[in-house]
Amino acid sequence: xxxxxxxxxxxxxxxxxxLPLCSxxxxxVRYVAQGAGEKGGTVPLCAVCxxxxxxxxxxxxxxxxxxxxxxxxxxxxxxxxxxxIHYSRSAVRYNEAMKGLLAxxxxxxxxxxxxxxxxxxxxxxxxxxAGMKVDCxxxxxxxxxxLLERTFNQAQEMACLLAHEVGVPLYGxxxxxxxxxKQSKQDRTSRLNALQNVFHFSPEEAFMLPDCxxxxxxxxxxxxxxxxxxxxxxxxxxxxxxxxxxxxxAR
Amino acid sequence: xxxxxxERICQRLQGRALLEEEVKxxxxxxxxxxxxxxxxxxxxxxGLLVVSGKVQCTASLEAISxxxxxxxxxxxxxxxxxxxxxxxxxxxxxxCNRCGADERDIHLVYCHxxxxxxxxxxxxxxxxxxxxxxxxxxxxCNRRKAKQSIHAETAxxxxxxxxxxxxxxxxxxxxxxxxxxxxxxxxxxxAVCGAGKTEVMFPLLRYLLENGRSVLWATPRRDVVLELAxxxxxxxxxYALAVxxxxxxxxxxWNADQLVLATTHQALxxxxxxxxxxxxEVDAYPYTSDDMLPFAVNRARTLSGKIVYLTATPRPDYQKxxxxxxxxxxxxxxxxxxxRYHGHPLPEPVICRESKLNNRLRTRKPIHTLLSxxxxxxxxxxxxxxxxxxxxxxxxxxxxxxxxxxxxxTKAATVHASDPEREAKVMALREGRLxxxxxxxxxxxxxxxxxxxVLVCQADAPVFDEAALVQIAGRAGxxxxxxxxxxxxxxxxxxxxxxxxxxxxxxxxxxxxxxxxISYT
Numbered sequence: 001x002x003x004x005x006x007x008x009x010x011x012x013x014x015x016x017x018x019l020p021l022c023s024x025x026x027x028x029v030r031y032v033a034q035g036a037g038e039k040g041g042t043v044p045l046c047a048v049c050x051x052x053x054x055x056x057x058x059x060x061x062x063x064x065x066x067x068x069x070x071x072x073x074x075x076x077x078x079x080x081x082x083x084x085i086h087y088s089r090s091a092v093r094y095n096e097a098m099k100g101l102l103a104x105x106x107x108x109x110x111x112x113x114x115x116x117x118x119x120x121x122x123x124x125x126x127x128x129x130a131g132m133k134v135d136c137x138x139x140x141x142x143x144x145x146x147l148l149e150r151t152f153n154q155a156q157e158m159a160c161l162l163a164h165e166v167g168v169p170l171y172g173x174x175x176x177x178x179x180x181x182k183q184s185k186q187d188r189t190s191r192l193n194a195l196q197n198v199f200h201f202s203p204e205e206a207f208m209l210p211d212c213x214x215x216x217x218x219x220x221x222x223x224x225x226x227x228x229x230x231x232x233x234x235x236x237x238x239x240x241x242x243x244x245x246x247x248x249x250a251r
Numbered sequence: 252x253x254x255x256x257x258e259r260i261c262q263r264l265q266g267r268a269l270l271e272e273e274v275k276x277x278x279x280x281x282x283x284x285x286x287x288x289x290x291x292x293x294x295x296x297x298g299l300l301v302v303s304g305k306v307q308c309t310a311s312l313e314a315i316s317x318x319x320x321x322x323x324x325x326x327x328x329x330x331x332x333x334x335x336x337x338x339x340x341x342x343x344x345x346x347c348n349r350c351g352a353d354e355r356d357i358h359l360v361y362c363h364x365x366x367x368x369x370x371x372x373x374x375x376x377x378x379x380x381x382x383x384x385x386x387x388x389x390x391x392c393n394r395r396k397a398k399q400s401i402h403a404e405t406a407x408x409x410x411x412x413x414x415x416x417x418x419x420x421x422x423x424x425x426x427x428x429x430x431x432x433x434x435x436x437x438x439x440x441x442a443v444c445g446a447g448k449t450e451v452m453f454p455l456l457r458y459l460l461e462n463g464r465s466v467l468w469a470t471p472r473r474d475v476v477l478e479l480a481x482x483x484x485x486x487x488x489x490y491a492l493a494v495x496x497x498x499x500x501x502x503x504x505w506n507a508d509q510l511v512l513a514t515t516h517q518a519l520x521x522x523x524x525x526x527x528x529x530x531x532e533v534d535a536y537p538y539t540s541d542d543m544l545p546f547a548v549n550r551a552r553t554l555s556g557k558i559v560y561l562t563a564t565p566r567p568d569y570q571k572x573x574x575x576x577x578x579x580x581x582x583x584x585x586x587x588x589x590x591r592y593h594g595h596p597l598p599e600p601v602i603c604r605e606s607k608l609n610n611r612l613r614t615r616k617p618i619h620t621l622l623s624x625x626x627x628x629x630x631x632x633x634x635x636x637x638x639x640x641x642x643x644x645x646x647x648x649x650x651x652x653x654x655x656x657x658x659x660x661t662k663a664a665t666v667h668a669s670d671p672e673r674e675a676k677v678m679a680l681r682e683g684r685l686x687x688x689x690x691x692x693x694x695x696x697x698x699x700x701x702x703x704x705v706l707v708c709q710a711d712a713p714v715f716d717e718a719a720l721v722q723i724a725g726r727a728g729x730x731x732x733x734x735x736x737x738x739x740x741x742x743x744x745x746x747x748x749x750x751x752x753x754x755x756x757x758x759x760x761x762x763x764x765x766x767x768x769i770s771y772t
Contacts, residue, residue: 108376108380109371109376109380109382110373110376111358111360111371112358112373147363148363148364151362151363151364151365151369151382151384152360152361152362152363153363
C-alpha cells in the first residue's frame, strides 16, 4: 500500500523533522553548531567536512592574504613593483580538500556546490569586507570558448550569489578577448606571461558607479595573483579612480 | 572514405551508451587519424552517424511534461498535488536518460550553451555530465550468431578440481542459463564466505565464451577488480579480458571484448550488450544504496540476457524473494553453497554479554571476555582481528589493551578505511610481525588469513547488521590447515542482527551436513 505508506511517512516527517544532510558528503548533520553569527545556515556541513577546510584567519600578509606573520608583507608581494589592487583576501587555504571541492565544482560542473563555495566566501567577506562600504562586485571573466565548454563561469556564479547575500550590486566590468591555455596546466612563469593584456574593460555596466568606486573582484583561487593583478590593471585603465580589492575562496 | 569510418566506429563502439564527450574521448584515444580531427569535424562525423540510422541519439537529460499524466484519479495523487502546491509547481519533470534519475538528483541551472534554463544530473556526475544540452548516443550491438561449440557437461568436466558443492552450484547455474529465456532472468548464488564463488562461475564462463557469448563480471570495488583480473586471465588465456575501472588507461578503456571485468559504475556505459552479467557481492556498498547501479546493470545486458548474483549475505529483500513459492512471479531462482572448499563447517559465533561496556572500556576496568580472548590468542599464537563500530573507538580500544598488557605495544595496530598504511599493516599481520589488528568494518570483506580469531567489540552497534556480522565471522577458519577459529560477539545487549547472523550461519552448517558436504565432524 504505497499510497498509505507515503501518507504515514509525510506525517512522521512533520512530527519528527529529519536531519539536514551535509552538502558535501550527504550524511545527516548531527550537531548544528549555533553561533558565529552565521545566517548562512542554509548550507549544512557536517563536522567531518568542516574540519577538512583550513580557514585562514588573521595571520596573513597584508597584501595577498596568504598565511604569514600578521600585519606584514610577504616576500612575493615585496618583490612586486606595481600594485593594481589594494589587497586580496581568501577564505580557506588551497589544501587537498579544497582542491577536491573546486575540481568537483569547476571541472566536473557540479553547480549545486556553488552554495558551499559562497558560504566560504561569506565567511571571508564578514571578516574583511563587512565593515567597508563596497560599491560593487565583479568577477574574472571567461573566454567564450571556455564558457561554451564549461557552460558556466564559476566566478560569475559565486559572485552573483554573494551579491545576493550581502546586498551589493554585481556588474560585469571585464571581458576576455584572448583565449588562453588553461592556467591550471601551466607553471608559474607561463602563467605570469600568459596574462599580458588579456582583460579588457567593458564600460556598459559601469555608468552607475560613483566617482571613486570600491570594487571587489571575485575569483575561485588565488595562486600567483597574476589574474587579479591584470584584472585590476584593466579596471584601473577604465576607471582610474577605482579602488580594487580581491576576494577569493582559496589561497 | 567516410562510410568505412562509420562502419568501423560502429563496430568498435557497439553495445554502448555514451555521452558526447565520451564518444569523442573514445574516438580520440583509438585511432591516430581521429586524434587529428578538429571539434567541428568530430561533430560532423557524429552527425553522419546519426543520420545513417546506425546510432540512436537523444538528449541525456530530458524534460517530460507532467500534464495529462494521470488519466485515473487517485486520492493520494490528489493529496500529493495539494501538499506540493506551496512548493515550485513546475510543469516540467526532468528525467535522466542515462542513469534513470528523477527530480531529486537533478539540479536546475542557467547554462551558457543553451542560453537559458538547463539541468544536469548529479547522480551520474562521477561518470561524466549528463545535461539537457548534452547528446547521448546509443550504439546498438550487432547480433552475434549463436554457435554451440561445447555443451554444458563438457564445460563442467573441464574443471575437475571443483568440490561436490561447487560442482552442484555450477551445474545449477548452467541449467538456469540454458532454460527458456522468457522466464526468470535473475539467479542468485548464495555461497558462504570462502566457498570459492569465483571458481564456481568458471564452468559457466567457459560455456559462454566458447559458444561466442559475451559476459560482464561486475563488482563494486576497484581493488576487487584488480585482484580478480589475473585470476580470470589465467583461467581463460585464449580470450581477451577487458579490465575497466575508473583509472584504466585510455587505450584500454574502449576495448570490445567478449569477457569484461569492470566496476559496476562502468556498466553505465554499456547498452544491451552482454548475454550474461555476473554481479559479484551484490549486497555490498554502493550497489545497495545507489539506484543507478542496478539500472545500469540491467541495461547492460541484452533483452534476453540473464543476471547472476553472487553473494555470501543476500539482503533481506532478496531473502524474501527466495522464500516465495517457485511459481510466484517474484521468486528468485537460487542455489546455495553452504560449505567452504575445504569441507569444514563454518565457525559459529558466540555471544558474550558484558554490562556497561562503554564505561569499562573508557575507564579501563577489566572486561573478562576481551582479556581472556586476547590471552588465549597469544597463547596459541593466532592472529587476531578486533572489530569496532567506528574510527573514533579505535584509540580507546588500543589504549585499553595497552593498559592491560604492555607487551602488546609492538604487536597490535589499528587500521581503518582512510589509513594510508592499511596494506602494509595487513601484510605485517600476514607475516606475523603483528599479532592483532584493531579495525573498523573495512576489513569485513576480502581478507583471507590463516588461523584468525575474531572478536567484535560492541556488536550491538547499528553498523553491525546481519550481513556485516556474517561477513566478519567469515574471516575465521578460512584455511584447510586451521579450519576452526573463535568468533565472539561482545555487546551489552543482544540485537536482532546478532541473532539473525548466528541463525544464518547455523542454518548453512545444518544444510551442509544434510547434503553430506561436510567431510569432517
